[in-house]
Amino acid sequence: MFAAELFDIPTVYLMTGFSSAVAAGILLWLRKDHRDSGPALHYFAAAVLAMGSGFTTFAYRETIPAMLGPPVGYALYGLATIMLWLGSAQMLGRPVRAKPAWAAFAVYVPCMLLLNSATAQHAQLRIALGSGFIVFFLALAAREAHRSPWRDLLRSVRLMRAEALLQSDSREEAYDEARLAAELAPDSVRAQTLLGLAGWRYNRFGTAQQAMQRAIVLSGRSPRLLIDYAWFMASERVKATPAPLVDA
Numbered sequence: 001m002f003a004a005e006l007f008d009i010p011t012v013y014l015m016t017g018f019s020s021a022v023a024a025g026i027l028l029w030l031r032k033d034h035r036d037s038g039p040a041l042h043y044f045a046a047a048v049l050a051m052g053s054g055f056t057t058f059a060y061r062e063t064i065p066a067m068l069g070p071p072v073g074y075a076l077y078g079l080a081t082i083m084l085w086l087g088s089a090q091m092l093g094r095p096v097r098a099k100p101a102w103a104a105f106a107v108y109v110p111c112m113l114l115l116n117s118a119t120a121q122h123a124q125l126r127i128a129l130g131s132g133f134i135v136f137f138l139a140l141a142a143r144e145a146h147r148s149p150w151r152d153l154l155r156s157v158r159l160m161r162a163e164a165l166l167q168s169d170s171r172e173e174a175y176d177e178a179r180l181a182a183e184l185a186p187d188s189v190r191a192q193t194l195l196g197l198a199g200w201r202y203n204r205f206g207t208a209q210q211a212m213q214r215a216i217v218l219s220g221r222s223p224r225l226l227i228d229y230a231w232f233m234a235s236e237r238v239k240a241t242p243a244p245l246v247d248a
Contacts, residue, residue: 013055043083082098082137196209
């Protein structure tokens, strides 16, 4: 009986709404220790609270008038994604113009209120409209992360740490760091060269070969890299050559 009630969908929605309210409170409480984050924490707290409120609306859909329940819930989900986008932009140092987003939201909410009947057609339209709105602003938030100036800083830090680890002969850690640096900067000659060197020292020869080949292509077939690659391939052939048999 307890398990059935615990995993009842409205109960799950209600628990999500409660935990979201707690999380929003924690984010607001953290402001005093992260004053340099600016309004980002406010936006994130509002996003979490709006999302939780949306779930709570669906939890009480039996008591809320049918014409208000789902539209209000989807409107709160849309509000949450706008807040998430604004918070991401503020935190990542990419201030954006919020007016077009609020204009889109001002159109989105009435559209949801118009789709207020309990018919399958209106339900499908609500899901399609809400999903499109949410995915759009989540994509904007992801774009802010991709274009953030912090990305270049993180990339440089990864490269410097990988080089330092290679110098200290920490082969596994150097390989892991170089791999992360190459993922952050797939078109960087330096990152790919470093991954090739770290992979070779850590006996990840397939990865090392691919990284060196990519570095050569990105560099426009740099003579220095071609020499390094030729040396790398020659040393691997020497290792693979069986030792000659010695007559007893």
